Amino acid sequence: MIDHLRGADQPAPDTISEQQVLDDDFQLALWCCYELYYRGFDGTAPDAEWDPRVLAFRAELEKPFTGWLRTLTGPALAATTPVAEQLRALIDADDGPSLAAYLQRHATRDQFREFLLNRSVYQLKEADPHSYGIPRLDGATKAALVEIQTDEYGGGRAERMHAELFRTTMRWLDLDDTYGRYVPDVPAVTLALSNAMSLFALHSRWTGALLGHLAALEMTSTLPNRRYAGGATRLGATEEQARYFTEHVEADAVHEQIAAHDLCGRYAEENPDAVPDILFGAACCLALDNLVAEHLLTAWNAGQEGQVAS
Template identity: 70%
Template sequence: MQLPPPRGPLTQWLGDHLNGRLVPSPLVGEYDQPWADDDLQLALWCCYELHYRGFDDVDPAAEWDLDILAFRAELEHPWLEWLCATYWPATVDGKPSDLLRDLIDRDDGPSLAAFLHRHAGLEEFREFVLNRSVYQLKEADPHSFGIPRLDGPAKTALVEIQADEYGGGRPERMHAELFRSTMRWLDLDDSYGRYVPEVPAVTLAISNVMSTFALHRQWTPALLGHLAALEMTSTLPNRRYAAGATRLGAGPVAARYFTEHVEADAVHEQIAAHDLCDGYAEEHPESVAGILFGATCCLGVDNLFAHYLLDNWDTAESAQPMAAS
């Protein structure tokens, strides 16, 4: 993967610095909607990517460049400020598993899965998969940062979930590899990071939430809550995605990514809620608010992504009669 083209002064400075052109860094401003700012989200994504696989045209030593780390901290300030102001729970009383279930039951976000199940055309399904590839091709990697920070039953629970995500020792069953089969069915390039230059800020924000929690030990409870929310809200949507893909002509191999999650995440849901989050909170009672915060961030940013796609598709559909006339 090459360093993506810049989208503004933040990513321009980052690209210049990573390529050896040392100029003063720009000021990071204030943002009412940081999740929607292309320049901010891409700059964050690129800074975080240095801790994953990096870029072919960037020196690996840049991962620990002090100027880059200081720049990333400046970018994270408005991002975390907005996340906390928007999603930090007002009150916390009870076990994480009960609080998580209540949070999910009360979630009233748009059902992107229902639309893809019954109404989406092939190009809409393709756009959905293209956007999701930014995270799915490194699925589970951000949450694996939590493993060395845990101990006892919570660590065992996280390792059990992650082992399934990575295929249980069989490379062809890694969830990222299964997703590649879906991409190939849709004639998409399944190279890692291929569509980062094309996706909107909100798509990058989905990954950036995870990486923010993953790369800061202080946000370990939020990382666990984020994973729990993913697992607890996965089974029904993936059943709908599988049905939608089949309706559009996908065979068993192309739909396997979705069908695999229907079964696996029904088990992971229980492990994540009870063994992981409840287990961690028993050892760290002060962590319950952070766990719920991470879960709320997961649901909230995913809802923003769903709104983005559904609004775009509605706009495109509304414009078609005008274009035809």
């Protein structure tokens, strides 16, 4: 497997600069390493994720990736005020491009389709990376994370799982809702967004970052999803086809408070040294979302929508 990921003529990953981290092949190789911990691949040994060669190769990729994330988000932030307040300040200061506003008012069907195609890389396994945090927590922090995740998984009803709701939205625009179908087609920034979640999920050292990432997701979800729903309706989506977005408008208004206060706030009280990691995870979420938005909007403004494989 390593030979297929690296390629016979490729340099060892420790020679890769941070500028090369956003190479499509780099991010795809890292995504493949991480995917062994989710669904795996046909023809791959069931225990391939523990192969020492895979672990070593993954570590070689993670080093420049983590360094690039640090550069992307700036210097580490220290605890100065309650972490929930710092998370809100971080989000309020974010001035990235408003992809949601464009999709609400201006996007064509092809553009909305491309948006869904890119989102499918994570959304078809929505909540799974953050669930890795559950066994690392205890007491109230564990209960808070489980409360959020229970809603993400539809409260035990398969048809209400957020990943399943997203499949319905994909089918509205004739997208293939097979898990991982569009991974080979999306740009490196989309894979990087997914890979950051897996980086935090698979390392207990990054538990704080995993929780901060989740908090940022929940705290920035309500308004964009209201706009996504408006754009989908404008383009002819039925109530059922837009339910993925409308479901998040209501659910994430509640999740925002749980994630900021009951999850991150309590975890920071119990682990004061983890505050910089919590804020790092949140900053990664915001910065990577902005990169994906910038990539799509730049392509659309140049008239390049709809060029991803169907």
